[in-house]
Amino acid sequence: MLDNNKVLDLLRQVVNPNTTKNIVDSGIMHDYQVREHRVSFTLLLHPSEDNLKMLYLAKAEESIKSVYPEAEVLINFRKEQQAPSTPLPQVKNVIAVASGKGGVGKSTVALNLAISLQQQGFKVGLLDADLYGPSMPTMMGLRGKRPEIRKIADKPKMIPIEQFGIHTISLGFLLEEEQAVVLRGPRLGGIIKQFVYDTVWPDLDYLIMDLPPGTGDIQLTIVQTIPLTGVVIVTTPQQVAVADALKAMNMFLLPNVNVPILGVVENMSWFTPVELPDHKYKLFGEGGGEKLTKLGETVLLGQIPLTMSVREGGDAGLPVASRPDDPAADYFKDMTLQFIQAVNRRNNTQDQTKIVKVS
Numbered sequence: 001m002l003d004n005n006k007v008l009d010l011l012r013q014v015v016n017p018n019t020t021k022n023i024v025d026s027g028i029m030h031d032y033q034v035r036e037h038r039v040s041f042t043l044l045l046h047p048s049e050d051n052l053k054m055l056y057l058a059k060a061e062e063s064i065k066s067v068y069p070e071a072e073v074l075i076n077f078r079k080e081q082q083a084p085s086t087p088l089p090q091v092k093n094v095i096a097v098a099s100g101k102g103g104v105g106k107s108t109v110a111l112n113l114a115i116s117l118q119q120q121g122f123k124v125g126l127l128d129a130d131l132y133g134p135s136m137p138t139m140m141g142l143r144g145k146r147p148e149i150r151k152i153a154d155k156p157k158m159i160p161i162e163q164f165g166i167h168t169i170s171l172g173f174l175l176e177e178e179q180a181v182v183l184r185g186p187r188l189g190g191i192i193k194q195f196v197y198d199t200v201w202p203d204l205d206y207l208i209m210d211l212p213p214g215t216g217d218i219q220l221t222i223v224q225t226i227p228l229t230g231v232v233i234v235t236t237p238q239q240v241a242v243a244d245a246l247k248a249m250n251m252f253l254l255p256n257v258n259v260p261i262l263g264v265v266e267n268m269s270w271f272t273p274v275e276l277p278d279h280k281y282k283l284f285g286e287g288g289g290e291k292l293t294k295l296g297e298t299v300l301l302g303q304i305p306l307t308m309s310v311r312e313g314g315d316a317g318l319p320v321a322s323r324p325d326d327p328a329a330d331y332f333k334d335m336t337l338q339f340i341q342a343v344n345r346r347n348n349t350q351d352q353t354k355i356v357k358v359s
């Protein structure tokens, strides 16, 4: 008769030469059984460890038979499922909307892009990653709303709020408006992670992330948390905006970050008064979007004019893209069609983005 514990001890002499860990204590052994003179178990191997099978078999037999020459050793090998490389496998594309300067219209572009995509028949989510000044509660007409919290596997999870067919989460849904918060690096990162891990995102074609301006802690946490399909850079036509936007763009292009730039949106490109529909007043100069496109070797996804309706829509929680009769909605629709093509091009030609590893 074979002694259960003695056999286990003998199997502790079977060691992975790469990690020097034995097969018993490293946790790769399952379904261990000793029946009369037969020892059987399953070993879970990483796909790259196929070459260890023979070694494990030989060592296990050698070790056990040194004490129990009559023993029979049966090892069943199973390939370990590779851990999903994304925390949100149900989301096809994760898109960040970024800029260098503040106030250029990231949130406006992010929201109207989300709504236009939804109108094209896509399933869309919106993650308000601007923790310093979350805009979405106001822009979507959701001020004072709270997300439903549901216990899933005994952990509380947030359910995104649905508005205009867009599933949205924002820090503005969790904090009182007058709650003046000074959040620092680690706290910020923690909230972004909760927005990813502790939120029940449904199946989505696009998850749009509205970023704060610049290249700070939030941007850093995002590229370390979730693989971004790509980034949309928003700028105004002004030259100072271009210089700042270029810095933001370059952060995503850093070799170890390596997030594709999908294109540039130039916002506030001109102003056309309702009573003079043929006039274009270029209040913020011109050429910024085009220049940035050249510098970043990317494409111009659209130029959005400055209009009363865009501003009013933002303040009133009725974004123009949700009102297709508004002429400004057409600009967002054209931008969105260009955007869809850019994402498809990217997905057809480039590998999935990897998250940045913190060393």
Ligand SMILES: Nc1ncnc2c1ncn2[C@@H]1O[C@H](COP(=O)(O)OP(=O)(O)OP(=O)(O)O)[C@@H](O)[C@H]1O
Residues within 6 Å of the ligand: 099, 101, 102, 103, 104, 105, 106, 107, 108, 109, 130, 133, 135, 211, 212, 213, 267, 268, 304, 305, 306, 307, 308, 310, 311, 312, 314, 315
């Ligand atoms: N094309 C436009 N026409 C008119 N108003 C606009 C336009 N784009 C943005 N705005 C207005 O400009 C203001 C700033 O826009 P928005 O909040 O989208 O910018 P942002 O880049 O997200 O700002 P922040 O850096 O503070 O997050 C808002 O009041 C918005 O309604």
Ligand SMILES: [Mg+2]
Residues within 6 Å of the ligand: 106, 107, 108, 130, 135, 210, 211, 212
């Ligand atoms: Mg914003």
